[in-house]
Amino acid sequence: MKVFVGDDWAEAHHDVHLMGETGEKLAAKRLPEGLDGIAGLHALIAEHTTDPTEVIVGIETERGLWVQALIAAEYQVYAINPLSVSRYRDRHNVAGAKSDPGDAKLLADLVRTDRHNHRPVAGDTDQADGLKVLARAHQNLIWDRTRHTNRLRNDLREFFPAALFAFESLADRDTIAVLTKAPHPDQARRLSIAQIRSALRKGGRQRNLDRRASEIQQALRTPQLDAPPAVTTAFAATTKALVEVIAGLNTSIAELETELATHFDEHPDADIYLSLPGLGVVLGARVLAEFGDDPDRYDNAKSRRNYAGTSPLTIASGKKHAVLARHVRNRRLYDAIDQWAFCAITASPGCREFYDQHRAAGDLHHQALRALGNRLVGYLHGCLRTRTHYDEHTAWAHRQPAQTQIAA
Numbered sequence: 001m002k003v004f005v006g007d008d009w010a011e012a013h014h015d016v017h018l019m020g021e022t023g024e025k026l027a028a029k030r031l032p033e034g035l036d037g038i039a040g041l042h043a044l045i046a047e048h049t050t051d052p053t054e055v056i057v058g059i060e061t062e063r064g065l066w067v068q069a070l071i072a073a074e075y076q077v078y079a080i081n082p083l084s085v086s087r088y089r090d091r092h093n094v095a096g097a098k099s100d101p102g103d104a105k106l107l108a109d110l111v112r113t114d115r116h117n118h119r120p121v122a123g124d125t126d127q128a129d130g131l132k133v134l135a136r137a138h139q140n141l142i143w144d145r146t147r148h149t150n151r152l153r154n155d156l157r158e159f160f161p162a163a164l165f166a167f168e169s170l171a172d173r174d175t176i177a178v179l180t181k182a183p184h185p186d187q188a189r190r191l192s193i194a195q196i197r198s199a200l201r202k203g204g205r206q207r208n209l210d211r212r213a214s215e216i217q218q219a220l221r222t223p224q225l226d227a228p229p230a231v232t233t234a235f236a237a238t239t240k241a242l243v244e245v246i247a248g249l250n251t252s253i254a255e256l257e258t259e260l261a262t263h264f265d266e267h268p269d270a271d272i273y274l275s276l277p278g279l280g281v282v283l284g285a286r287v288l289a290e291f292g293d294d295p296d297r298y299d300n301a302k303s304r305r306n307y308a309g310t311s312p313l314t315i316a317s318g319k320k321h322a323v324l325a326r327h328v329r330n331r332r333l334y335d336a337i338d339q340w341a342f343c344a345i346t347a348s349p350g351c352r353e354f355y356d357q358h359r360a361a362g363d364l365h366h367q368a369l370r371a372l373g374n375r376l377v378g379y380l381h382g383c384l385r386t387r388t389h390y391d392e393h394t395a396w397a398h399r400q401p402a403q404t405q406i407a408a
Contacts, residue, residue: 006107058107166219177203275389278344290333350396
């Protein structure tokens with residue numbers, strides 16, 4: 001007898017609903033998060049079946065210790081997208097009512113009737129799971145740094161625009177070194193070349209010290225409108241604080257990048273990923289982490305492309321027909337593939353030609369990158385399936401230089 005379990009999770013508890021094969025209620029209970037809760041769930045299930053392979057669980061997440069415990073118990077676990085749950089709720093409840101126990105029942109019924117339309121939680125190795133933790137943490141720190149540099153840029157634009165002429169990247173070591181020494185415009189304008197050179201050397205620069213110091217001094221002394229002294233002093237204090245945060249993030253990003261590279265190099269699929277044009281250690285690790293390494297997760301290249309969000313979405317009804325980009329997708333994976341495609345343009349003649357043909361046909365830059373990324377994901381899938389490295393000639397042999405027809 002199959003037992004279908006809906007698990008609506010919250011931070012401190014889980015509402016679970018057990019359902020039989022014909023939709024009858026077997027049990028429902030609120031369980032605490034943690035060891036006692038998972039033990040209670042196992043005991044509840046054991047009252048109805050002793051075969052863990054007959055237990056199908058629906059839950060709105062694929063991560064966490066609770067999900068790992070469900071997989072370790074050999075249950076079939078389906079991570080259901082919350083948007084799918086919402087659509088399924090609308091099918092059966094037009095009044096709009098919603099509750100945690102109700103959602104648990106909904107999840108149980110969904111995996112009972114519609115699980116063929118959803119993908120089980122991937123059976124990734126511990127190596128891949130560890131790589132995902134590192135890759136996502138590394139990406140989060142980069143996004144945090146971008147947010148802080150944008151705030152710093154906005155502040156400097158208001159009270160010290162000359163600094164924006166001196167530094168192109170506000171996360172660069174030169175920027176951090178000089179603004180740490182002189183966050184106030186008056187301090188910065190009084191800096192001598194020797195003082196700037198000393199700050200640059202302390203920040204890690206070793207070459208072209210005199211030339212760069214002269215450029216920075218000239219830019220910092222650019223005439224500008226000044227804010228009132230009290231306002232300028234306040235902005236200088238916030239600048240100093242933001243620069244300290246960015247400097248700390250730079251250090252953490254570098255440390256995590258080293259750890260990420262070590263874990264990626266130890267993965268058996270690393271060589272295949274690195275053989276593809278445009279994929280280095282960091283991007284390769286991010287792509288591997290998001291795709292996972294379960295060899296049975298993707299039935300074909302199309303399913304891998306759909307998960308990546310690179311394949312086009314066709315909407316056809318009657319005489320209307322539209323091909324659009326997918327917007328429901330793994331944001332982290334799509335971002336990595338977009339960067340991968342951009343890097344591949346300069347690393348592979350075939351990729352360059354493919355991109356240029358799409359641009360010549362009227363595609364915008366990111367549309368052409370998306371098409372190239374879609375093609376590269378297909379090549380990656382083939383390489384992983386056959387356990388072979390990417391070969392430039394084999395990949396693009398079917399495309400002649402004079403070809404004008406663009407492949408999808």
